[in-house]
Amino acid sequence: MAGSGKAAHSHDHQHCIREALTSAERVCAERGARLTPLRKRVLELIWDSHEAIKAYELLESLGALGESTKPPTVYRALEFLLEQGLIHRIESENAYVGCRHPEEAHDYQLLICDGCRHVEEVEVPGVGAALKDQASQLGFRVHQKTVEIHGLCAQCVANPR
Amino acid sequence: MAGSGKAAHSHDHQHCIREALTSAERVCAERGARLTPLRKRVLELIWDSHEAIKAYELLESLGALGESTKPPTVYRALEFLLEQGLIHRIESENAYVGCRHPEEAHDYQLLICDGCRHVEEVEVPGVGAALKDQASQLGFRVHQKTVEIHGLCAQCVANPR
DNA sequence: CGGGGTGTGTTACATTGTAACGAAATACGG
DNA sequence: CCGTATTTCGTTACAATGTAACACACCCCG
Numbered sequence: 357m358a359g360s361g362k363a364a365h366s367h368d369h370q371h372c373i374r375e376a377l378t379s380a381e382r383v384c385a386e387r388g389a390r391l392t393p394l395r396k397r398v399l400e401l402i403w404d405s406h407e408a409i410k411a412y413e414l415l416e417s418l419g420a421l422g423e424s425t426k427p428p429t430v431y432r433a434l435e436f437l438l439e440q441g442l443i444h445r446i447e448s449e450n451a452y453v454g455c456r457h458p459e460e461a462h463d464y465q466l467l468i469c470d471g472c473r474h475v476e477e478v479e480v481p482g483v484g485a486a487l488k489d490q491a492s493q494l495g496f497r498v499h500q501k502t503v504e505i506h507g508l509c510a511q512c513v514a515n516p517r
Numbered sequence: 518m519a520g521s522g523k524a525a526h527s528h529d530h531q532h533c534i535r536e537a538l539t540s541a542e543r544v545c546a547e548r549g550a551r552l553t554p555l556r557k558r559v560l561e562l563i564w565d566s567h568e569a570i571k572a573y574e575l576l577e578s579l580g581a582l583g584e585s586t587k588p589p590t591v592y593r594a595l596e597f598l599l600e601q602g603l604i605h606r607i608e609s610e611n612a613y614v615g616c617r618h619p620e621e622a623h624d625y626q627l628l629i630c631d632g633c634r635h636v637e638e639v640e641v642p643g644v645g646a647a648l649k650d651q652a653s654q655l656g657f658r659v660h661q662k663t664v665e666i667h668g669l670c671a672q673c674v675a676n677p678r
Numbered sequence: 679c680g681g682g683g684t685g686t687g688t689t690a691c692a693t694t695g696t697a698a699c700g701a702a703a704t705a706c707g708g
Numbered sequence: 709c710c711g712t713a714t715t716t717c718g719t720t721a722c723a724a725t726g727t728a729a730c731a732c733a734c735c736c737c738g
Binding site: 447448465467469470476478480481482483486487489490491494495496497498499500501502503504505506507508509510513 | 648655656663669
Binding site: 410431 | 693694696697703
């Protein structure tokens with residue numbers, strides 16, 4: 357059923373979900389942040405796959421679960437999850453994906469497959485530092501870095517539609 | 518008048534504009550692409566500053582010039598300019614900015630000031646290649662790279678509001 | 679001058695995101 | 709435990725961003 361055989365990018369996804377939720381609980385507990393049932397449900401829905409998911413898709417899923425179905429509900433939960441570093445926003449897609457390393461701040465880059473929407477979070481050594489250094493040289497104070505690589509993942513290169 | 522003394526990031530901006538337009542003409546001529554009056558006007562409006570400008574701001578400016586004022590007009594012009602590499606889209610802002618090197622494809626990163634909206638296009642050596650290499654190692658075929666750094670430019674760090 | 683392709687005008691709508699306000703739930707000092 | 713402050717949530721209404729579809733104008737070419 358959920359998250360098992362789906363062919364591409366196979367792995368024990370139940371494990372991913374469990375780990376993500378456990379991590380989230382711990383991180384929030386440590387910080388005194390409240391991972392309410394609603395926020396947790398949204399986080400679960402995002403972690404339902406490793407694919408980019410949109411706010412209104414989340415909204416629809418919540419609706420199917422009999423929840424309130426108004427945009428602010430979802431956007432507020434997303435805002436919280438972003439603040440806590442539990443998810444990433446994909447700017448070039450207006451979409452969201454679970455963060456692999458929510459325990460601490462980190463540089464990251466996203467490989468986004470335009471074929472299957474799979475998103476891989478990587479940290480290419482040196483990239484974050486190089487950007488920071490260049491900015492510093494120009495007197496620019498960095499607050500946030502967005503690095504998004506679009507293309508086709510190995511699966512979709514091998515197996516085009 | 519237009520683009521002269523504005524204090525921050527001072528430079529001969531008239532020169533920027535002339536150069537951008539000349540470049541655009543040449544590039545389009547070489548490729549047989551049609552830089553129509555409408556498209557050129559939109560490009561001029563974008564180059565009116567080095568700041569990120571939004572589609573609906575362009576729309577409003579066009580309206581003030583007595584042009585047609587419907588969204589598709591602007592979005593189609595933007596699409597053309599993006600295809601020709603004459604402008605960049607800033608994904609994290611839903612905004613647009615003139616490209617500094619429209620003559621040829623190139624890696625680039627954008628430093629976006631959240632204080633004054635100024636956008637600086639840079640090419641940090643190695644960053645584009647490092648991202649490409651990492652992707653290749655994962656079997657990922659890159660189509661497009663988006664690198665956007667938000668923060669405060671030197672002017673705004675020195676002179677906060 | 680007629681036909682095909684490209685560009686533009688226009689209508690209508692889809693998608694994405696937010697402000698504002700009140701009600702409910704939770705935290706917190708006494 | 710109670711009353712109050714704060715946070716979270718529900719709801720309405722709307723703002724901002726972007727697109728599909730079709731009609732018309734223009735231009736090149738034969």
